[in-house]
Structures are given as structure tokens and as C-alpha cells.
Amino acid sequence: METLITYNAVHHNPWGTPITIYFWLVGASAGSFVLSAFGWVFGIKRYKPLALSASVLAIGMLMIVPVLLIWDLGKPFRFIYLMLPGYWHGTAPMAWGSLLILSYPVSMFVYTYFVIKNDQKWAKIIGIIAIVLALSTHWYTGVVMELNPGRYINHTPLAPLLFLTGAFISGIGLMILVLWIKNFFMSEEKKIKWALMEEMAQYMMYGIVFDCFLLFLDFMQTQYGTASENIGHHEVLMNIFFTPYIMLETVIGLLLPLVILCSPLKRTRLGVYGASLLVAGGVYGMRIWWVMGGQYMQSFY
Amino acid sequence: MSSENKHESSTHHLREYGVQTPGTKGIPGKRRYSMVIDLRKCIGCMSCVVACKAEYGVPLGVWRTWVMVADKGRYPDSRRIFMPRLCNHCDYPICVRNCPTQATFKHAEGFVLQRYNRCIGCRTCVIACPYNARHFLPAKRTNNNLPKLVVDKCTFCIHRVKKGLVPACVQACVGGARIFGDVNDPKSEVAKLTAKEKVTVLKPELGTSPSVYYIGGDWEIMDETHNYKHRSAQQKAEFNTFKRNHHGDAFADIVEGENTMHHVGKNMSDFLASIPHKFHDVVAALKKLLFA
Numbered sequence: 022m023e024t025l026i027t028y029n030a031v032h033h034n035p036w037g038t039p040i041t042i043y044f045w046l047v048g049a050s051a052g053s054f055v056l057s058a059f060g061w062v063f064g065i066k067r068y069k070p071l072a073l074s075a076s077v078l079a080i081g082m083l084m085i086v087p088v089l090l091i092w093d094l095g096k097p098f099r100f101i102y103l104m105l106p107g108y109w110h111g112t113a114p115m116a117w118g119s120l121l122i123l124s125y126p127v128s129m130f131v132y133t134y135f136v137i138k139n140d141q142k143w144a145k146i147i148g149i150i151a152i153v154l155a156l157s158t159h160w161y162t163g164v165v166m167e168l169n170p171g172r173y174i175n176h177t178p179l180a181p182l183l184f185l186t187g188a189f190i191s192g193i194g195l196m197i198l199v200l201w202i203k204n205f206f207m208s209e210e211k212k213i214k215w216a217l218m219e220e221m222a223q224y225m226m227y228g229i230v231f232d233c234f235l236l237f238l239d240f241m242q243t244q245y246g247t248a249s250e251n252i253g254h255h256e257v258l259m260n261i262f263f264t265p266y267i268m269l270e271t272v273i274g275l276l277l278p279l280v281i282l283c284s285p286l287k288r289t290r291l292g293v294y295g296a297s298l299l300v301a302g303g304v305y306g307m308r309i310w311w312v313m314g315g316q317y318m319q320s321f322y
Numbered sequence: 323m324s325s326e327n328k329h330e331s332s333t334h335h336l337r338e339y340g341v342q343t344p345g346t347k348g349i350p351g352k353r354r355y356s357m358v359i360d361l362r363k364c365i366g367c368m369s370c371v372v373a374c375k376a377e378y379g380v381p382l383g384v385w386r387t388w389v390m391v392a393d394k395g396r397y398p399d400s401r402r403i404f405m406p407r408l409c410n411h412c413d414y415p416i417c418v419r420n421c422p423t424q425a426t427f428k429h430a431e432g433f434v435l436q437r438y439n440r441c442i443g444c445r446t447c448v449i450a451c452p453y454n455a456r457h458f459l460p461a462k463r464t465n466n467n468l469p470k471l472v473v474d475k476c477t478f479c480i481h482r483v484k485k486g487l488v489p490a491c492v493q494a495c496v497g498g499a500r501i502f503g504d505v506n507d508p509k510s511e512v513a514k515l516t517a518k519e520k521v522t523v524l525k526p527e528l529g530t531s532p533s534v535y536y537i538g539g540d541w542e543i544m545d546e547t548h549n550y551k552h553r554s555a556q557q558k559a560e561f562n563t564f565k566r567n568h569h570g571d572a573f574a575d576i577v578e579g580e581n582t583m584h585h586v587g588k589n590m591s592d593f594l595a596s597i598p599h600k601f602h603d604v605v606a607a608l609k610k611l612l613f614a
Contacts, residue, residue: 024403024542027554028391031564032454033384035445037574038590092597095443095458095471098604102423102442115422115446169416170528171452249547256550264582309586313574321553321561322454322546 026321034316039093041308044162045191046082046089047122048184048304051155052192054079054129056221061136062148071200071213076133078199079155079192083126090122114168118161125154159188166315173249174257175315177242183235183311187304190228193221194301201294215290222293225300226282229275236271249318257317258310265309274303343428345413345531348506353431355478356505356533357492358515359406361540363499366391366404373494377479379468383568384457386476387491392543393554405543406500408491409434409455409476410524410532417447417456425473432533433478441472448473452525453532458573461599471600478502505533 057075060068091100102108103119110116128151135144163181170176197218204212243254258266278296286292346352366389374380374387387408394403411434418426418434425440426447448456456475463470479489483502487493492500503510512535515521521535524544542548553561558578565575573592576585 023552024392024394024540024548025552025554026390026392026543026549026557027402028389028560029549029553029557030385030388030390030407030454031561033458033568034574034576035448035458037593038586039593040574041586042590092600093444093593095445095473095600096441097600099423099442102440108423108440110422110424112419113422113446114420115444119422165446166449168420169450169452171416171525172449247547252547252551261576261578262582265586269583309582313576313582313586316449316574317576318550319452319454319546321550321557 029321032320032322034313034320036312036316039089041305041312043086043089043093044184044308044312045305046086047162048159048188048308049191049195049301050079050082050086051159051185052188052190053082053196054155054192055152055189056193056196057132057136058148058152061132061141061144062152067214067217070211071196071217072136073133074199074203075196076129076136078196080126080129080133083122083129086122114161114165118158118165121154121158121161125151125158128154156185159184166311171319172315173247173318174253175311177239179235179239179242180311183232183239183307186228186232186235187307190225190232191301191304193225193228194297194299194304197221197225197293197297198301201290218293219288222282222287222296225297226279226287229279229282229300233275233279236275253314253318258314261317262310262314265306266314269306270303270310271306272303273299274306275300278303342418342424343430346430346432346506347413347531347533350506352506353504354506354533355411355432355483355502356512356516356535357408357478357489358501358512358519358521358535358537360499360501360515360519361403361405361536361538363497364389364404364406365497365499366402367496369494369496370406370491370500373490374476377490378474379463379465380474381460381463383564384459384474386455386457386474390543390549392540394540394542403540403543405536405539406491407453407455408534409451409478410453410530410534411476411478412533413531414529416450416452416528416530420446420450422446426475429480433480434475435477435480436473436475438469438472438474443471443473445473452528452530461596461602470603 053075057072057079059065060072091097094100103116128147132144132147132151135147160181163184166172166175167177167180200213200218243250278299281287281292281296346354368389371388378386380386387406390405390407392403394401411432415428415434418428422444423440423442425437427435429435445458448458456473459470459472459474461471482489488502492502501511501515503512505512505516507513515537516535519537521537522539523532523535562577565577574589576582
């Protein structure tokens with residue numbers, strides 16, 4: 022007969038929905054910005070018409086982030102401590118993140134300015150800096166929970182990759198939806214071409230395949246890993262967080278769009294817009310199980 | 323320094339980054355306050371919990387120290403076992419490494435302490451602590467002079483230790499299960515006990531080098547995964563009741579067996595409701611300044 026735990030103090034899980042939304046917003050912002058950089062930084066000229074819309078979308082989403090993060094602090098007015106010499110703590114992932122969240126939007130603003138000015142040279146230089154900052158900002162969101170060895174579900178080096186891939190596909194998904202809406206208000210010659218949207222959907226499909234592969238790797242790790250990883254997967258993710266993990270992320274966010282984008286539906290507007298909507302929403306499921314699921318098991322300890 | 327400690331220092335040096343004071347365990351001439359908990363003597367009276375609550379005015383729903391209870395075996399060969407818990411005052415504390423504003427720090431004599439005036443209430447340290455030893459103080463407190471909306475934790479009663487007293491939980495322990503002292507002093511009781519008895523620590527695999535040692539520890543109650551897998555129906559019910567009744571502080575509290583997405587939404591509304599409390603002190607100060 023094994024020991025049965027009859028009483029223990031119950032603990033709160035400190036990070037909640039605002040943090041999940043923040044992770045989703047930063048990801049979608051980074052993904053949109055990558056698309057914006059296709060034309061001006063990587064020299065793929067057919068992407069230039071959407072560069073401005075993509076960077077404005079990326080900036081817009083990132084503007085919500087400080088509000089969420091600062092209001093989530095117990096002492097919102099002390100957020101400045103994160104950047105003050107004498108307070109700043111170099112070993113803390115959140116300290117790196119605060120600098121990234123500050124510098125990323127600044128670089129995006131400058132990049133967007135040069136895009137509007139049609140200055141190819143400076144748009145490319147600043148764009149390179151901005152894209153590194155965009156990826157780093159989202160890399161940090163994966164790392165900030167990964168570097169906690171006591172949180173077994175989060176403590177995997179796959180974390181930043183899972184976050185970045187989710188960012189890439191949700192960013193493209195959102196961008197396609199924004200361009201679709203934008204096209205209603207544009208004259209015929211300024212409308213974004215359907216062929217370009219199809220191409221973006223193709224990139225999204227590659228991202229989905231890679232995301233499925235990463236999830237499979239994570240699944241293998243939990244099956245062959247320690248008891249903590251195994252129980253964390255079976256009893257927390259597959260049970261308590263079944264809706265965000267299986268239904269929202271895996272089925273709605275990955276499998277359904279993959280089926281659509283592998284079928285003849287990918288040539289239809291309904292198929293592409295539908296898949297984009299599903300991916301953009303489904304990736305939020307990953308943010309939920311990652312943040313809340315990672316904290317759940319330990320709240321009983 | 324023993325050869326074992328030398329080995330520990332050399333293998334753990336990378337972990338010392340971000341820890342303001344290097345680990346002092348086994349270093350001659352340095353104090354290293356530690357606690358030994360003899361589980362054979364613990365009767366589960368919870369005096370330590372009450373003493374701690376009284377000493378610091380710890381709010382309802384959070385704990386600096388608490389006692390876990392488990393039932394082992396089957397009637398008639400069954401017994402009830404207890405395990406007091408508190409901050410482990412690790413030599414390589416993850417909470418200190420991950421705190422972005424150096425609000426939490428490692429004292430030279432082994433205490434892991436919290437500076438309320440530096441804490442921004444981001445709760446990173448709560449996420450980082452593998453022992454659940456940290457808690458977030460609520461916005462509303464009975465005594466308004468006590469800190470609010472920052473993270474708090476066990477201090478090993480440093481204010482008492484500096485006056486030559488033992489921590490409140492140690493003084494209140496009726497069974498003499500909690501023993502406190504300088505583990506670097508070979509004459510101290512904790513040094514003698516850790517040398518003589520077979521002691522265990524919580525989650526040794528994380529390499530945090532805790533300073534709370536258990537004598538007679540049962541691996542099943544000490545193991546987090548076992549705890550989760552073998553939680554009783556009573557504990558599940560208590561957990562759900564607790565999670566339903568503690569709102570307003572923007573925590574990710576999910577009630578087991580209910581729709582997760584419903585609680586995700588509820589958590590967001592709790593977050594929105596908590597915002598005015600966070601600005602309350604500043605608004606009150608501004609009002610005073612403008613309308614005094």
C-alpha cells in the first residue's frame with residue numbers, strides 16, 4: 022500500500038491568463054515582423070507591398086504587451102527597476118526580456134520609418150537589427166519558463182523552438198487575415214495578390230509540419246523521460262489541460278489547418294482564410310498549457 | 323573543509339552566478355545556519371505553523387511554513403506521517419538567480435531573504451522555487467502597515483537569530499523535532515545530527531543544496547510526483563475549494579474537473595478586478611497631495 026497524501030497546503034499558481042496573452046501577442050508580433058522583413062531585408066521583392074501592414078500589425082500587438090505586463094506586476098510603478106543599474110540582475114531571464122521588450126519596438130518604429138521613406142539601405146540595416154530583436158524577444162518568452170528546473174513540463178530546451186515556430190505560424194495566419202480585411206478597402210491595383218497569400222499559406226504549412234515534429238519530440242521525451250515528465254504529460258496535460266493542449270492547439274491549431282493546406286482546399290480562399298484563423302487561434306492553446314500547465318503539478322507539493 | 327565539500331564547491335561554481343553570496347556550507351570561519359527536522363519526533367500539532375503565522379501576521383491562504391500529512395500502509399498496519407515544510411535556504415537558490423531586480427538575495431550566513439522595497443511583484447521567484455516556499459502577499463491586509471502585493475517567504479527568523487534566539491517555529495515545536503543552528507560549527511547540535519544521523523533533503527537532484535535536513539524522511543511524501551499521483555480525494559476537494567474561494571489576485575488557479583477554458587477566462591476577469599488595488603496606494607498619495 023503506497024502512501025496517500027491526506028493534507029498539504031494548497032499553493033497558488035502565480036502566472037495566469039495575462040501572461041498567456043502576452044506570450045501569444047509577442048509571438049504573433051515576431052511572426053508578422055518576419056514577413057515584413059522578407060521584402061526589405063531578405064530582398065524578396067514581391068513581399069514589399071505587405072511590409073508596412075506587417076510591421077504596423079507587429080507594432081500594434083506589441084503595444085498591448087507593456088500594459089498587460091506592467092499591470093500584472095504587484096507594484097506596477099516599480100517596473101522601471103527592471104532597467105535601473107543597481108537593480109538590474111544579469112542572471113535573471115526576465116531582466117534580459119525587459120531590455121528586449123524595450124528595444125524591439127524602438128527598432129521596429131525606426132525600421133517602419135525607413136520603409137515609409139522608401140530608404141532601402143537603412144531599412145535593411147535596421148531591419149536586420151529588428152529581426153534579431155524580434156526573434157530574441159520571443160526566444161526569451163520560451164526561456165523565462167524553461168530555466169526553472171522545478172517545473173518539469175517547461176524544463177525542456179525545445180521551449181524556445183516551440184515558441185518561435187508557434188510565433189511564425191500564428192504571425193503568418195494573422196497577417197493573411199489582416200491582408201484579407203485590408204483588401205476590402207484597397208483599390209484594385211493596391212490589393213495584395215492572391216498568389217502571394219497562397220505562398221504565405223504554403224510557408225505556414227511548413228511551419229505547422231515543423232511544429233508537429235517538435236510536439237512529437239516533446240511527447241517522446243515525456244514518454245521515455247522521468248516519472249515527473251510522464252505524469253506531467255498524462256495527468257496534467259492530457260487530463261486537466263486537455264482542451265487547450267489537445268483540442269485547441271493540436272486539433273484546431275495544427276491538424277485541421279494541416280489537412281486543409283494539404284488538400285485541394287488550399288487553392289480556395291475559404292481554405293486559406295479558414296486555416297489562418299484556426300492557426301492564429303490554436304497557437305493560443307499552446308500558450309495556455311505551457312504557462313498554466315507547467316505550474317499545475319507543483320501547486321499540490 | 324572536508325573533501326566532499328571541496329568537491330561540492332568545485333562542481334557547483336557555475337551555479338554561483340547571480341547568487342550575491344557564494345555558498346558557505348563547510349567553509350571554516352563562516353556561519354551557515356541550517357535546520358534539522360527530526361520527523362520521528364513530529365506529532366503534527368501544527369504549533370510551528372501557528373507560531374509562524376503569529377510572528378509575521380502571515381495572511382490567510384499563504385504559508386511560510388506548513389506541515390504535510392500522509393497515511394502510510396493499511397489498517398491495522400497503518401500510521402500517519404508528517405513532514406514540516408519551509409524555505410530550504412538553498413546554497414544555490416534558483417529564486418535568487420532568477421529575480422530580475424535583486425529583491426531576493428543570499429545572506430552571507432546562509433539566509434535567503436526578500437527586500438520588499440525592491441520587489442516589483444513579478445512572481446518570477448515563485449515560479450522558480452521548486453519547493454513552493456514563496457508566496458504573494460494580498461492587496462488587502464488586516465494591518466495596513468504590513469507589506470502588500472510583493473513576494474514574501476520564510477526568513478529563518480533572522481531578526482530572532484541575531485538576538486540569540488531560535489526561529490519561532492523551532493521555539494514552538496512541542497516535540498523538539500525542529501533543531502536550528504550553525505552547521506559549520508562542529509559543536510552545534512545541527513552539525514552533530516547531520517554527521518551522526520542519516521539525513522535527506524528535498525529534491526536533491528536539482529542541485530540547490532538545501533539547508534533544511536530531514537531525519538527519518540519517507541521518500542513517498544518527499545517526492546513531488548508521488549504527491550501528485552497519490553493525493554487523496556479529501557485533498558483534491560480542499561484544493562478545489564481553495565481555488566474557487568481565492569480570487570482577486572490574478573493567479574492561474576484552475577479548478578480540477580471543471581472546464582479549463584472557463585477558468586482561463588475567470589482568471590482574466592480576476593486580473594482586471596485586481597488592477598485598482600495595485601494603484602490604490604499611489605492614487606491615495608496623489609489625492610492627499612492635491613487635496614490636503
